[in-house]
Amino acid sequence: MSSDVEAGEPSDDRREYEFRKVLEELDEFEGSGTQLVTIYVxxxxxxxxxxxxxxxEHSEASNIKSKQTRTNVQDALTSIKDRLKYYEHTAPENGMVLFSGAVDSGGGRTEMVTKVLESPPEPVQSFRYHCDSDFLTEPLEEMMGDKGLFGLIVLDRREANVGWLKGKRVEPVKSASSLVPGKQRKGGQSAQRFARLRLEAIDNFYQEVAEMANELFVPERHELDGVLVGGPSPTKDEFLDGDYLHHEIQDLVLGKFDVAYTDESGLHDLVDAGQEALADQEIVRDKNLMEEFFENLHSGGEATYGFDQTRQNLVMGSVETLLLSEDVHDDVVAFECPEGHDEFELVDRRAETPTHECSVCGAEAEAGEREDVVEHLIEIAEQRGTETTFISTDFEKGEQLLDAFGGVAGLLRYETGV
Incomplete structure (x- = not known):
């Protein structure tokens, strides 16, 4: 991603990758003194x-004692002000983050860097101005670190709350209060009648909670990564054991957890209690995709791997899901020989562009465009209607994708022989 404000609507896959790439770059920058400015909008x-x-802030920066720091901070703020001219009234969807400052470029020299990241994966929660020797990237890194959509239910026999966990953000959506009577019956009621009425009230309340959850979760069931249920015992156990939830939502329940509060704060407590289950779930989808890839590979069927082979299949439109390791850091160079043969070669991002001999005619090929291999492949995938998934290296088969297959593979729509 360039430092300019970019037009167009890149796919979620490309936006995610571009964000990761820019964050890695920003994390490497250092300023001499508190002169790197970050603004969350x-x-x-x-x-x-x-x-x-x-x-x-530009006016107040005139009070900075160090002339160099004062100049650098004011230059950064002027650059940010210039970028803000691209926007009319409010920030883009989900907000934006602006970075500007004089970073060390070696040999005692500095270079002015200004970048704007629009529409982050999660909404920017509040305006924040930060000036330090490093850019403030932690809030963005948190947004990128935890993905997924989870349903949340907390209940006891008095109240219930239902909501979402989107990334790291908890969103309360619906709540209900019960009409379940206390354990002490009123005078004039038989113990049996009171117990029966109380059980009926409990059952009616569980049905109401399930209806809230089903209305919220069922329409999103194909996007849901799981459901967490919390509350005291035996309430949460009775609720789940009673099969009140829609069967597809019931199948998505990752676990039940002891939670003391069942108001909106209880949703946050549920997320805290379910951290282990959530951490496991983050790589379940990656594991399932890699299992499918290896099964197809061993059967000699619908799988492709390596840059050249996978790119050919992408161009043919035969790749259903492009699998890219999160740790791929190569460039791809386009070469054209005098006979008009086009070929592509992977190059380490830090290495110079090599010479290339055409594999068809043997002539020396001329180097053309050089670009990030992930962006190159995603662009082809978008044109062919191929889904892209980034695979973590936090498990064995994810590491194998990077180490054994160069971080590039794919699940095919049909066998191609390529």
């Missing part, structure tokens, strides 16, 4: 207010 924040804040 929420979606609904007025651009005019941001400009006013930047103008005020």
């Amino acid at each position: 929420p979606e609904d924040h007025q651009i005019s207010d941001v400009v006013a804040h930047v103008t005020q």
Whole structure:
């Protein structure tokens, strides 16, 4: 991603990769003193207010004692102010983050860097101005670190709350209060009648909670990564054992967890209690895809691997799912020989472009465009309607994808012989 504000609507896969790439670059930058400026802008924040804040900070920076730091901070703020001219009223969807500052470029020299990241994976929660020797990337890294969509249910016999866990953000959506009477019966009621009425009330409340959850979760069931249920015993056990939930939602339940509170704060407690289950779930999809890949590979069927083979299949439109390791860091160079043969070669990102001999006619080929291999493959995938999935290296088969197959593979729609 360039440092300019970019037009167009890249796919989620490409946006995710570009964010990761820029964050890695930003993390490597260092400033001499507190001169690297980071500004987080929420979606609904007025651009005019941001400009006013930047103008005020520019004025206050004149009080910085160090002439070099003062100049660098003011230059960074001027650069940010110039970028804000691209925006009219409010920030883009989910907000944006601006980075600017003089970074060390070696040999005692500095280089001015300015970058704008629009529409992060999760909404920017609040306006934040930060000036330090490093860019503030932790909030963005947290957004990138935890993905997924999970349903949350907390209940006891008095109340219930239902909501979402989107990435790291908990969103309460629906709540209900019960009409279940206390354990002490009123005078004039027989013990049996009171017990029966109480059980009926409990059953009716569980049905109400299930209806809330089903209305919220069923439409998103194909996107859901799991459901967590929390509350005291025996409430959560009765609720799950009673099969109140829609069967497809019941099948997505990752576990039940002891939670003391069942108001909105209980949803946050549920996420804390379910951390282990959530951590396991983050790589379940990756594991399933890699299991399918190896099964297809061993059967000699619908699998492709390596850059050349996978690229050929992508161009043919035969790849259903492109599998890319999160740790691929290569470039691809396009070569063309005098006879017009086009070929591509992977090159280490830090290495110079090599010479290339055409594999068809043996002539020396001329190097053309050089680009990031992931962006190159994703662009082809988008054109062919191919889904792209980034595979973690936090498990054995994820490591194998990187080490044994160069971090590039695919599940095919049909056998191609390539």
